[in-house]
Amino acid sequence: MTDTIFGKITRGEIPTEFLHEDDHCVVIRDIHPQATTHVLIIPRKPIPKLSDAAPEDQALLGHLLLVAGKVAQQLSVDNAFRLVINNGEEGGQTVFHLHLHILAGRNMTEGELATGLH
Ligand code: AMP
Numbered sequence: 001m002t003d004t005i006f007g008k009i010t011r012g013e014i015p016t017e018f019l020h021e022d023d024h025c026v027v028i029r030d031i032h033p034q035a036t037t038h039v040l041i042i043p044r045k046p047i048p049k050l051s052d053a054a055p056e057d058q059a060l061l062g063h064l065l066l067v068a069g070k071v072a073q074q075l076s077v078d079n080a081f082r083l084v085i086n087n088g089e090e091g092g093q094t095v096f097h098l099h100l101h102i103l104a105g106r107n108m109t110e111g112e113l114a115t116g117l118h
Contacts, residue, residue, distance in 0.1 A: 003046070006097035010044045020071050024063050027071050036105025037077050041067055047098040050087045064100055077104035 008014045010026050019039060020027040030038040041064050047053050053061060065083075072078040081104035086092040 002096070004095050004097040006040075006042050006095055006099060007046050010042055010046075010097075019074070020067060022067070024060055025067055027067065030101065034101075035103040037075055037081070037102065038104075039071060039075070039102045041071065041100040041102065043098055048096040049093060050085050050098055053098070068100055068102055072102055072104065075102075075104070077102070080104060 005014070009016045009028060016026075016028050018026045018028060023044070025041055025043045027039055027041050030040055043060055043064060045057070045060060047057060068083055069078065072081045081102050084101040084103060085098070086094075086101075
């Protein structure tokens, strides 16, 4: 399996501020924010994309959603945020290590963000 920048970040090989970290995932700010609040939840396990996840990843995937809710609360955006997972090149994915985007702080009902990222 090919390593990615997110593999290096989750292993601590590239110094990056973690807004949250635990045994299963880390949360970082997106380097090119698409909204006032734009953070990434990255599992330590390098699953390339969501459609590669296996039944054994069920608990991990649930954990990532729970962390998303907690981090949204921590960042005081829990009343209005969007979770996005881009899957595959044509789905807008650029880093092939599964990650969830939390987007918040812009009107989420109008414009580009109404339907997703990009
Ligand atoms: P995706 O297009 O869903 O694969 O999202 C990849 C995201 O990772 C993009 O929003 C990038 O801005 C972001 N990104 C890429 N490299 C870094 C990095 N070193 N630190 C933080 N975010 C990054």
